[in-house]
Amino acid sequence: GTAAIGVTGLATMGGNLARNLARNGYPVAVHNRTSARTEALVSEHGDEGVFVPAGTLAELVDSLQRPRQVIIMVKAGGATDAVIDELAGLLEPGDIILDGGNAHFADTRRREAALRERGLHFVGTGISGGEEGALLGPSIMPGGSVEAYRQVGPVLENIAAEVDGAPCCVHVGPDGAGHFVKMVHNGIEYADMQLIAESYDLLRAVAGLAPAEIAEVFRTWNQGDLESYLIEITAEVLGHTDPETGAPFVDVVADRAEQKGTGRWTVREALELGDPVPGIAEAVFARALSGAVRQREVCASLPGPTEPPGEVRSGFVDDLREALYGAKLAAYAQGFSMISAASEQYGWNVDLAGTARIWRGGCIIRARFLDRIAEAYRTRPELLNLLADDYFAEQVSRSQQAWRRVVGTAAAAGVPAPGLSSGLAYYDTLRASRLPAALVQGLRDYFGAHTYQRVDRDGYFHTLWSGDRSETAS
Numbered sequence: 001g002t003a004a005i006g007v008t009g010l011a012t013m014g015g016n017l018a019r020n021l022a023r024n025g026y027p028v029a030v031h032n033r034t035s036a037r038t039e040a041l042v043s044e045h046g047d048e049g050v051f052v053p054a055g056t057l058a059e060l061v062d063s064l065q066r067p068r069q070v071i072i073m074v075k076a077g078g079a080t081d082a083v084i085d086e087l088a089g090l091l092e093p094g095d096i097i098l099d100g101g102n103a104h105f106a107d108t109r110r111r112e113a114a115l116r117e118r119g120l121h122f123v124g125t126g127i128s129g130g131e132e133g134a135l136l137g138p139s140i141m142p143g144g145s146v147e148a149y150r151q152v153g154p155v156l157e158n159i160a161a162e163v164d165g166a167p168c169c170v171h172v173g174p175d176g177a178g179h180f181v182k183m184v185h186n187g188i189e190y191a192d193m194q195l196i197a198e199s200y201d202l203l204r205a206v207a208g209l210a211p212a213e214i215a216e217v218f219r220t221w222n223q224g225d226l227e228s229y230l231i232e233i234t235a236e237v238l239g240h241t242d243p244e245t246g247a248p249f250v251d252v253v254a255d256r257a258e259q260k261g262t263g264r265w266t267v268r269e270a271l272e273l274g275d276p277v278p279g280i281a282e283a284v285f286a287r288a289l290s291g292a293v294r295q296r297e298v299c300a301s302l303p304g305p306t307e308p309p310g311e312v313r314s315g316f317v318d319d320l321r322e323a324l325y326g327a328k329l330a331a332y333a334q335g336f337s338m339i340s341a342a343s344e345q346y347g348w349n350v351d352l353a354g355t356a357r358i359w360r361g362g363c364i365i366r367a368r369f370l371d372r373i374a375e376a377y378r379t380r381p382e383l384l385n386l387l388a389d390d391y392f393a394e395q396v397s398r399s400q401q402a403w404r405r406v407v408g409t410a411a412a413a414g415v416p417a418p419g420l421s422s423g424l425a426y427y428d429t430l431r432a433s434r435l436p437a438a439l440v441q442g443l444r445d446y447f448g449a450h451t452y453q454r455v456d457r458d459g460y461f462h463t464l465w466s467g468d469r470s471e472t473a474s
């Protein structure tokens with residue numbers, strides 16, 4: 001065999017990844033279930049590098065140097081299992097299968113264990129950046145063994161995005177770690193987009209700005225701490241006019257947000273881990289609620305605020321920038337906390353600084369402030385919450401008063417801002433010296449004898465609520 005690496009599954013992502021490999025000088029063997037796609041790729045882009053077309057998986061395997069490296073880019077789920085099964089029968093011990101699809105990390109753990117039994121390496125790899133990223137340099141989050149990464153890591157680092165000369169690719173950790181981190185990346189993306197959408201809504205409904213003016217606001221915000229791909233494309237989308245009607249594009253799009261599932265996965269796993277991600281959950285639920293068309297219809301005549309909203313503060317736009325920044329920080333804090341919790345649970349030893357570093361380029365949540373997050377975890381790997389980092393604590397303490405004004409204004413105006421307000425509640429919960437969780441414990445003890453701990457003594461206690469209300473140690 002002469003090809004350095006193979007790719008099977010040549011839909012847009014797989015095709016672009018194969019082209020990226022070829023353009024970086026790797027002779028790449030290409031295969032697709034329907035061979036028309038393979039032929040189309042080679043005839044349209046064959047001049048970009050060395051492509052070795054294969055009609056079957058057996059041919060693909062035969063065309064590869066040893067140890068063989070095959071990237072699977074087919075639909076997640078049963079299709080991936082089917083392709084893995086067929087490939088595993090053709091490969092030899094020491095060969096490496098990579099799955100670059102959006103697999104659930106539990107599937108990746110299962111597949112890695114099964115293939116390890118057969119002497120094969122399995123590298124479940126998160127890839128973010130969409131079609132363009134796959135072609136020009138995505139953010140790559142590979143999991144799997146250290147030995148496998150030693151083999152295939154340099155290739156992945158070569159085709160990844162680059163920021164400040166460093167590749168946006170790091171060995172995340174064993175088995176499912178890469179796909180887990182990719183899942184949380186998408187969860188953070190949900191939260192980030194929800195916060196941006198709420199900010200747009202408030203600029204329109206409260207500040208009375210038109211979409212084109214709001215595009216300008218986002219363009220300005222993109223010059224500062226908020227600088228990021230999502231803020232940049234928000235300005236593009238808000239500035240766009242529907243060619244058919246001449247109306248702002250955002251006004252002709254149906255207001256029902258859809259989802260493919262990675263946000264929901266993130267929230268479900270957070271619930272299992274017992275590590276809260278309220279900002280991500282609010283974003284998932286906000287999309288679901290936007291799509292609850294019948295419920296929205298039957299509730300549409302419920303009253304809004306009966307008192308006229310007060311004067312809009314002249315500094316409202318600046319306040320909103322601070323609120324968006326604070327809530328964004330809270331969402332990232334939640335995502336990193338969740339990765340840290342999973343890392344402990346599964347023994348992954350995920351490098352949080354490295355994770356923040358590889359998200360600086362290539363991926364959808366790429367943002368300037370990820371530099372600071374990387375720095376925070378580099379200087380204090382044991383950091384328990386991003387908000388407790390010196391730099392971010394200082395930033396959020398400057399933003400928090402404006403954030404409160406915005407959440408108050410949104411409530412008074414009757415504009416839903418679940419992300420902005422949930423983020424503030426997260427912040428206030430974490431900094432509270434006393435929480436009403438004490439009362440919850442009292443209630444649980446009252447109706448269910450669930451016991452409670454005391455502030456002044458060790459042990460678990462129960463009050464005889466239906467008797468003389470004396471306390472017993474349990």
Ligand code: 2AM
Binds near residue numbers: 014034075080083
């Ligand atoms: P196709 O072009 O033959 O449909 C995204 O759908 C990619 O996954 C496509 O390349 C598609 O191949 C591939 N795919 C989907 N299901 C598959 C399966 N069961 N076996 C192999 N490839 C599959």
